[in-house]
Amino acid sequence: MNIRDIMTTSPVIPVMVINDPATAVPLAEALVAGGLRVLEITLRSAPAMDAITAIAANVPDAIVGVGTLTNASEVPHAVAAGAQFAVSPGYTHELGHACREAELPFLPGVMTPADIIRAMQDGLSALKFFPAAQAGGPGFLKALGGPFGDIVFCPTGGISLSNARDYLSLPNVLCVGGSWVVPSDLIAAKNWQGITDLALECQQLRDN
Numbered sequence: 001m002n003i004r005d006i007m008t009t010s011p012v013i014p015v016m017v018i019n020d021p022a023t024a025v026p027l028a029e030a031l032v033a034g035g036l037r038v039l040e041i042t043l044r045s046a047p048a049m050d051a052i053t054a055i056a057a058n059v060p061d062a063i064v065g066v067g068t069l070t071n072a073s074e075v076p077h078a079v080a081a082g083a084q085f086a087v088s089p090g091y092t093h094e095l096g097h098a099c100r101e102a103e104l105p106f107l108p109g110v111m112t113p114a115d116i117i118r119a120m121q122d123g124l125s126a127l128k129f130f131p132a133a134q135a136g137g138p139g140f141l142k143a144l145g146g147p148f149g150d151i152v153f154c155p156t157g158g159i160s161l162s163n164a165r166d167y168l169s170l171p172n173v174l175c176v177g178g179s180w181v182v183p184s185d186l187i188a189a190k191n192w193q194g195i196t197d198l199a200l201e202c203q204q205l206r207d208n
Contacts, residue, residue: 001063001084001105002105003085003105003106003107003126004126004152004174006038006063006065006084006085006105006107007038007107007126007152007154007174007175008174008175009037009038009063009175010035010036010037010038010175010202010203011164011168011175011176011202011203011205011206012036012164012175012176012177012178012181012199012202012205013036013038013039013040013065013154013156013175013176013177013178014031014036014039014040014177014178014179014181014182014199015040015042015067015156015177015178015179015182016039016040016041016042016051016179016182017042017044017045017048017179018041018045018047018048018051019045019047020047021047021050021051021054023187023190024041024047024050024051024054024055025054025055025058025059026190026192027182027187027192027195028055028058028059028062028064029059029192030192030193030195030196030199031062031181031182031195031196031199032059032061032062033196033199034195034196034197034198034199034200034202034203035199035200035202035203036181036199036202037061037062037063038062038063038065038085038175039055039062039063039064039065040065040066040067040087040177041055041064041065041066041067041083042066042067042068043066043067043068043069043074044068048066049066049077049078049081050081052064052066052078052081052082052083053081053082055082056081056082056083056084057082063084063085064082064083064084065083065084065085065086065087065107066078066081066083066085066086066087067086067087067088068087068088068089069086069087069088069095070088070089070090070095071095072092072094072095072097072098073098075095075098075099075101075102075104076098076102078104079102079104083104084104084105085104085105085106085107086099086104086105086106086107087106087107087108087109087128087177088106088107088108088109088128089109089128089130090108090109090110090111090115090130091108091109091110091115091118091119091124091127093118093122095108096108096119096122096124097122106124107126107127107128107154108124108127108128109127109128109129109130109156110127110128110129110130111129111130111131111135113144113147113148116144116148116151120148120151125150125151125152126151126152126153126154126174127151127152127153127154128153128154128155128156128177129141129153129154129155129156130155130156130157131156131157131158132155132156132157132158132159132167132176133157133158133159133163134157134158135157137158137163137166137167138163138166138167138169138170141153141155141167141170141172141173142170142172144172145170145171145172148172149172151172152172152173152174153172153173153174154173154174154175154176154177155167155173155176155177156176156177156178159176159177159178159180160178160180161180161198161201161202161205164176164178164202164205165205165206168205168206180198181195181198181199181202182195182198183198186198
């Protein structure tokens with residue numbers, strides 16, 4: 001599965017911070033039950049790699065990825081943990097090379113035209129736009145469609161249920177990333193049905 005296939009699996013990629021490894025599998029199951037199969041586990045918490053391993057082993061319908069990669073040395077550990085794709089907040093040649101060597105589909109972050117050109121020079125055409133709201137939002141992405149007609153994006157950062165459709169309506173946006181679908185209060189309460197309900201809401205974003 002390549003990165004574009006992953007991006008078109010569902011309209012929203014939940015961006016997940018796992019603080020309690022025991023919540024990883026039921027959280028992933030709740031999201032998959034609501035139709036969100038592509039899950040990004042960020043490296044913002046100590047249990048992140050263990051959470052990736054647990055989800056990869058126990059939730060076969062999930063497509064689990066590692067997020068917040070900032071160093072090429074993290075790539076082998078992510079692959080060993082079971083990550084099926086990688087996401088970074090920015091792009092470097094070293095990160096791109098490490099992911100290619102590991103045959104790990106890669107969604108690197110960009111914010112400016114210069115960032116996009118650097119990624120294009122390394123053969124990448126599917127990119128994360130981050131931080132989306134702060135960098136110009138849907139209007140900026142629409143403007144990028146002119147000079148970068150072959151580039152597609154997953155905007156992340158400041159995305160919510162209320163504005164996700166503004167991004168998804170753009171032809172160069174395949175999906176969005178966001179944490180609103182995995183709120184910490186529902187996770188703490190182990191309200192998995194509430195998580196599933198939020199995931200189900202996301203399925204309507206591209207249809208209406």
